[in-house]
Amino acid sequence: MEARSRNAAERWSPSPEASRVVQQIHTMLHPRNIVLVGATDKPGNYAERIWNNLIKYGFEGGLYPVNSKRETIWGVPCYKDFANLPDKPDHVLVLVPARFAVQVIRNAAAAGARSATIVTSGFSELQDDESQRLAVELQQAIRETGLAVTGPNCLGNLSAGEKLFTNIDDRVVTMEAGPVAIAGQSGAIVMAIRQALEDRGVGVGYMVTTGNEAGLETTDLMNYFAIDPSIRVIVVYLEGVRDTKAFREACKAARAAGKPVIAIKLGASEGGRAAAMAHTGALAGSIESFDAISAREGVIRARGLDELVETTECVVHAELPKGPRLAAVTLSGGKRGLLIDAFSAAGLNFANLSPAASEKLAKMLGPGSIVGNPLDAGFAAVVDPSVYIQSIKIMIDDPDTDIVIIDAELPKATHELRERNLRRVDEMAASAGKPVIYISTMSIGFTEFTKGLRQSLPHIAAMQGLDRAVGAIKALIEYAELAKNVPEIASSSSASARATLERLLKSATGAALDEVSSKKLLKAYGIPVSKEAIARTPLEAVKIAKTIGFPVVAKVVSAEILHKSDVGGVMLNLNSAAEVRKAFDQISARVKKLKNKPKIDGILIAQQVKADLELVVGTALDAEMGPVVLFGTGGVEIELMKDVALAGAPLDAIEAKKLIGRTKAGVKLRGYRGKPALHEASVIKALIGLSNIMADAGNRIASIDVNPFLVNSRAGVAVDGLIVLNNDNAAAKGTGSD
Template identity: 90%
Template sequence: MEARSGNAAGKWSPPPHASRVVRQIHAMLHPRNIVVVGATDKPGNYAERIWNNLIKYGFEGGLYPLNSKREAIWGVPCYPDFASLPEKPDHVLVMVPARFAVQVVRDAAAAGARSATIVTSGFSELQDAESQRLAVELQQAIRETGLAVTGPNCLGNLSAGENLFTNIDDRIVTMKAGPVAIAGQSGAIVMAIRQALEDRGVGVGYMVTTGNEAGLETTDLMNYFAIDPSIRVIVVYLEGVRNTSAFREACKAARAAGKPVIAIKLGASEGGRAAAMAHTGALAGSIESFDAISAREGVIRARGLDELVETTECFVHAASPKGSRLAAVTLSGGKRGLLIDAFSAAGLNFASLSPAVSEKLAKMLGPGSIVGNPLDAGFAAVVDPSVYMQSIKIMIDDPDTDIVIIDSELPKAPHELRERNLHRVNEMAATANKPVIYISTMSIGFTEFTKGLRQSLPHIAVMQGLDRAVGAIKSLIEYAALPKDVPEIASSSTASARAMLERMLKNAKGAALDEVASKRLLKAYGIPISKEAIAQTSSEAVKIARQIGFPVVAKVVSAEILHKSDVGGVMLNIKNAAEVKKAFEQITSRVKKLKDKPKIDGILIAQQVKADLELVVGTALDAEMGPVVLFGTGGVEIELMKDVALAGAPLDAAEAKKLIGRTKAGVRLRGYRGKPALHEASVIKALVGLSNLMMDAGSRIASIDVNPFLVNSRSGLAVDGLIVLNNRAAKASGDH
């Protein structure tokens, strides 16, 4: 057997304006040849398994094994180095030990290679000094050579249109280009997703395992899939997002192209975040922050692999709905009830049938039938089986329905009537201009017959498990309602506010700004604060209180005390001068007795605001996803209610209003059970101001906590505020 050579050029090429990275990825997924560096015939080794897959699936480009110690291997010539190859290397599979991999990358690039996949492990996923050193050297080599590189510590890729499968997976692969592209850091999970989708008859055009992402990141692959016309749905597995702005831009590109991004994200628990660190060296942030930022860009996060498969199935085979008006047909009263309960729990409801449709159904079903939506056609269908198909057609033809759901599952063996019905519904769905979705209320196994039948029904979605199906349909509706382009939002802060921010950050000494400094900065950013002043003596405190007007509040001011109430540093409802003097002395005495002897900058005397609602507003710099803004029920109820929502910064007034609307506090703010609406405008102004402040600060502020933010029908005021600094970022920024 001779070494194979040839040319495997892709039919589609990126447009001239495509980025360099996109062109690199195209070269990697559509290579002219593949060189296996580290070829060995040791039984069961990765190199041999990948070689066998390339042969089995008929990659048409050149295939060359490379090993300086062998003249022949796997029945073909084996080459000692890149210079000995019959043609310039194009895509290089690096299978050598980690200590040799960096030089292989450099040598491959020097010989003319355009891309590489480094299957070898032993880099940043390990914590020892040598592995970390090799990881740095590898990244440097990739940058300097300009190669498109996936890995290290990955399991290879699939490009179905090229019959390319540089992967160790020995399960049968249907090498047929499909509308789904998958990319992710875990090779095993990405391969499992591909297999599950294939078993469901969903074609996968590309599968890329990115491993440690020393070169190409999942974000880069998303940008490529967004412009490849063969791809309609992008599936990603993320252990960590390394570059939030690049991730958001990739999501925007996918959304502009009308391609949903369906994601599995590690980090929903502390254990999950720790696992991400151990696995690929990624820094996983909170899942709430990921949702807050990615949801705005249209990302659909699946809570598990089964949900991901169902959601992908739904988006591949269901048309985009024009609205959320559901219709359903079932043959069981019990399943009708399950459908109503499941969709209602997700905030979705079945449409009321028009009088004309109700009359048509009643006439067809006969006397004694209960006409409703969902429609139970079971009793009438026993008498006349054709009634079932007529009911489905009426629901599909009804202009007052946006999605038609059919309660049924695919047969496991040939069944003439059910097969005929399925093909008829598939024909209806092809011209319906609305999604038609089959739901099996429980999961069933797909036989080889089921798989073949499913592939013959391209115009209907076939979903398993009622709860997962409901979630997928809700995602389908929400995605269809999104505008195609994500609006750009810039900071609307004033020059004077930004100047004050720079001065305060430059002069800050401790871990946080004290309350007075924090609130001065908040006020500069348009966040209304209570009347207040700082006192150094008890007599000065009395004078301030009289100017403000009783009752007042007294609070210790110290950048070294983050939680004043915990140390007895706050006293409320002070009604007269004597009580002011007493409060000043008691707070001072308590703080001076603390073991760590914090520096006292004074006692703050502030107006006591009468409020109808206590809110919390704030921001935080998520370790992975960047700045997020928080809103919810505040005060002493914050821990009990846990009624908070997050949104990614930056925010404008419209986005702030949406954030408010996602909480119970938002319902109370707008008037609840006959109570008057409260001053929502002040809350919106505060949220936008906080967003501006966080964006202007970059990474130099770790968090801002305003709790409580008090609201009544006339105004809203921040009566407390704490700005915690990210001292590491401030130090790294030099003057900042």
């Protein structure tokens, strides 16, 4: 025990300035002793499996089983309660039934424990009243005692440096403090990720299963891993984000520490979709919103577990590239083609080599050889095997390349030439100043030989499966670019704009602002709107139309009609006074026939804008991630086209341009196939204005839908606007749905 205490004292610990939660997590992952409450030797039960793992891997602290009905268990003394322990409890494993767990937590804290893991299930994951009541009582006990608690309904943790494995997994674990930390709610998925990384020779220093997260959340673990110097990559499994602000702050902490966060995120939020009554909300599912916000904070979202493993392999072993310029060496013309196709499909291209590098390759390969990138060195290497290594060195040394890819898999058994080549490339990569990445175009199984060889090559990434490798390399490039310049953006709205917002929100009575009020707010935030006025009689409608100038548009104004075209509430191309009078009467008659008898405030007579492109711009308050901004192709086929992209709010001009550039609409906006560029500045202004509205409104606006936003070469203008409020009546009120 004394020897272990000295070793622990030599290990890193948080500074006194670190947050209380971070210090708590440290005590949980580096405990003086572990107490198993609910110890039983019933074959195969969780308590016995965890005990066996603690013994097998040699946890050096105290181990104390507790069961009031046993004096011995597993061949060691068993204690009746905390008071009978030979030492003050530190970390407590709760293995008793759910109805006893709350009292165990309180008793543990009273006895001096600092942390606990509640393996027991039977709380908020169940829907019955008793389980829900126990969940509330457990959260209250955790708050009141101040214990660092993971669970309930979890499968335990790993702290490799402490040889601590309070987990039920009986697969082999390498107890070495590796550079990867894993945390997440699903014990089975987190354990599977750890095993897959271990099979690939990637060391895992920490693994924490958080279960129902009644106490510590995955976000808390991210903050801890961000400051632990032994960790270089953070892997998380997220079923949901409870506190967007806390999540973003944790991501920023990881990014500031130079530690990529690689995430698996479960799908879209039904709650978010149900609350969305505008196009923007319907198109902004939570997974897209998660991507929009988390990507800005430096999170790499993997689309599956295989991709997560490849991405982790890549970021653990590859340096951050200075740019996207790719180079590759292969021994096959066919594989050269596969590399070109796969990277091109991902929007990545192979660089033009520098003249010096091209000249060296041409001289080495000989007359008639084709010097290209990717380089097919196969024929020349058959004649002279040294050509292969020399080609790789030229690619690495070329200042016009940022990433060097080698098409080859690791051998499954000893192979003198291939092993020698791998070690020479690893030596080159150590001082290359750029990532060097081996790619096996197909997945192969790692033998124990492969695994050992891989661990002896710390400076190169070894990836499997071309498509997954391409995705991981693209993520590495994007992360490196983000790390250079991370914007901290705040609302840039004026005092008068904020005053208009407060006045309109205060006076709102329904689920949404009507079009007139919506456009007042848009205009206040610098978003250009069409010339228009509201008419309450046919005569007034004609007068307004003549003032604006023909042609005009007529639209019903009602806060209770969200999508006017669905109910015949819009008529276009009105070119005379007679047509305006007729449109006024027809729209009024159609709306009066609706079953819910919506209140009509009048008919809006608006300028009909001639445009070269119909866009949609908008915002939505995602149920998990908060406000996001949307841009894309608009008009009546918006859901069919789904040419949209999202970004976190608020935006500045640089971020707005990036958002526009991620769509086909952005290509058209900037000029396509000889057509002139359109007025992008007005679109950027609209996106910034919309994001400022959401930032200033807090969570009081559910979504803003501007469809269409019409653009020509001279200007852009919002000809429609729908602002849906975030209140209890929002889901129930409204007529029609696009």
